[in-house]
Amino acid sequence: MIAEHVAFGIIAAVMVASALRVVTTRDIMHAALYLVIVLAGVAALFLLVGAEFTGITQVLIYIGAVIVLFLFGIMLTRTDFDQDEETDHKRKFPAILTALLLLAVMIGALVDRFEDVKLDANLPGGQTPQTTAQVSDELFSQYIVPFEAVSVLLLAALIGAIVIARREEGG
Amino acid sequence: MLNANIAAAETAGKAVAASGWFLENAWLIWLFPAVSFLLILLFGKRFPRGGSEIGIAAVGASFVFSLLTAIQWISEVEGGAGGALTQSITWLTNDGQAIGAGIMIDGLAVMMIFVVTVVSLLVHIYSTDYVAGDRRYTHFFAFLSLFTASMLFFVTASTTLQMLVGWELVGVCSFVLIGHWWEEKDNSDAALKAFFTNRVGDMGLIIGVSILFFGAGTFSVIGVNEAAITGSMSHTVTLAAALCLTAAVISKSGQFFLHTWLPDAMAGPTPVSALIHAATMVVAGIFMVARLYGVFFEGFSIGGSSINTLALIGGLTTLVGATLAFVQNDIKRVLAYSTVSQLGYMVLALGVGAWTAALFHLFTHAFFKACLFLGSGSVSHAVHSFDMKKDMGGLRKAMPHTYRTFMIGTVALAGLPIMSGFWSKDEILVGTGGWGLFGGTGGNGAYTVMLAMGMVTAALTGAYMTRVVYLTFFGEFRGHGTPHESGPRITVPLWILGGLAIVAGFINFPAGFQLVPASWEEKFLHWVEPVGVSYFPTIKHATPSWTLAIVSVIVALIGIGAAYYYYFVRVRAVSPVATELPDGPTSRSAVARLGHRILVNKYYLDWLYTTVIVGFVKGPLAKAAYWTNQNVIDRVVNEAGTRSVQAGNIVYHKVDQLVVDGIVNATGKISDSSGEELRRIQTGKVQQYAAIMFAAATILAGIFIIVI
């Protein structure tokens, strides 16, 4: 049990640090790479709690696809100003204040409600891993309609992205 | 799931509830025309006769059912059962309060079903000729069906909520049918007027039903009446509810001061007018009072009184309607005001506690008024006009069937003996109990004033109907072309109604009449009036008096005689085409002229509503202000202005330039700079908006967490 805590602590610390770098670094390329670390940390956490399929999906889609998309975006829109200090607003104070306020509210609520609830509280022998088979059973039975809807959404997003980003004729 | 819920179970030891297949399935009667409405709307145009055959078949079926229902009811009553039969299903349940819907069949409902289906069936048949070739023929029959269905639904309702639904449906149908030829602005205006005037009263009904629900804790008609009669609902609540419901009656049944929509409703096709005036729309108010009579009887303390709101409204209406009928040139408008007047009679009768007399009059009036309306429609069909003075006259030879049936209707309306109107009108006069001087006894109070009003109206009724008959059927034809009698689809319904107008009165010979066997007396009362049931107040019945009957006939004859002398003798002597005397009273007497002008302007009620009340909001307020401005203020200003100039000059240099301008400029500057400051919030930068949104949501979430 201690090992879990230690593993979680290390992953969490790395993730928070990387996330902070994502939102503070001035080099946009670095930001993307730090984001990879955060996303990988999330995937690791998923594996830690036994959500194998979701963890793998996280790696495949986020690190494999989304980050690549970001890198493409960065390449295509690269300008000089990415490197200088103007990636942030001059006055960050309102943003910091809002974020801290939000954090305070959430931490207050969580600590108040789930003070020392164990993640595996309802299972004496530790949580049973939720297998991929279970996920697929649920997904293709009870959640088949949302699944289909999401596939249509993806198609729409694909077409939409092409239409928006398409270069006009001769333009 | 129907569960037979027999009222007698609640009133054990009293009247036994009636039963029987037709009584239990009376909901079929309104279902037929309701289904017919949908069928005509959907498929009517594909039928060879444009859907009219569906309507006639459905209403015919309803008529047969209502006849059988009536027969079964009568046999039950004669067999000793008299309690209302109610059936209901749970419509919806809210907060443990089940709200039922169902039918309540008793003598009143059976009588209404019969009247509505008879008149509606005849109107349907009549309409196939009257509106033949109309561009919205199918549409017309569809709404005629719905109109009938709504009224039947209304009269069989077992809860006040259902009554409200039926009431509104009837209102909507009348709106549609009055505005049937909506392309002409007058017609659509009339439809709107009818609808809006009725909305005023509908609010009264909604509030009244709500008060009754909170007072009695139920929507059931029986429950509400019982609560009022047993006193479990306080008198104040009952009175408040009765007043609200009276407002509904005033608008729906065309009672005084909201009757103005009724004559305008003549813009609709004549069969619709007949249906509205005889069987459906306007009698809904009368029926509602009769249905919730416990509330009215207790609320207005009708027993042992000599005047109350309901009786007073009825009395005024009957007079106002009768007087206004004199100055109309449009034959349908005369009949419309006559309806107003007769409805006044019914409300008066209800107000004085003569419940049976009111409904008996409703019953007889339905037949002779439908006969008169359809007769006027037949006339206008022949001369293509409703104007008696310009386009009618001398039609008695050209249209013998219409003439004879119209005469029957006229005599019945005037209340001359053996005609149906005589029996019912006489019963109302008896019921006022204000006839001590004629040697009668009984009654619920001493409503002498109401008796006087009824008597005067009896004379006026005879007189204005004589005028109509002369202008329409006597003298020489004043219109164009050659009028012809209408076809059988018009004359047959006329003769049926004419026949009913004669005999309908025979079902309620007064007690102690002696000219007929005693077993024929007061049949209507026996069949219709609930006796020994918990939902109907104990009302007293006045004993009829020969003296009163004779006096009222003499009064009516005086009215007829006066009009006869004026038109048939004096006017005819001038010329066969004359419609009034060249040196008539209006040209000789200033008082008569004034009276005439007031009547032509309908007691200035329309003027009051549209010009004063409505116009006050938009026009004359501005006009008054303008007039005041021009005549009062301007003069004052001009006077004052010249003298002010000198003073102003001084003020200008000393005060204005220094103090006022300073303040004004400072105000401007402050506004300008504060606007400039505020403008910064509106940066157009999405991220700032997002920041504000996030912060606000966070603060709210924090507040929730702390509070909860």
Add this chain to the structure above:
Amino acid sequence: MYLNEMLLLGAVLFCIGVYGVLARRNGVLVLMSIELILNAVNINLVAFGAFHDTVQGQIFALFVITVAAAEVGIGLAIVLLLYRNRRSIDLDQVDLMKG
């Protein structure tokens, strides 16, 4: 493991993401911050799913991942269009709604 460990991590990542969305001027960086927010949500979903021993948390997380992918595709297309029209992806210059 405590449930709160996961939830608090999610809260911290969420707030970092919010900060990024509000403070960054570069359109691509804003989109990255949005990814942080969505991942924080996913952590919560999976944590609650594990807590209740159901797979529904995971299934919702999968839907969120899918929708996020679609969102990135559209978002980047918009940024690209912005860049093409203005030669810049500085969101401060996108202020046509300024009052």
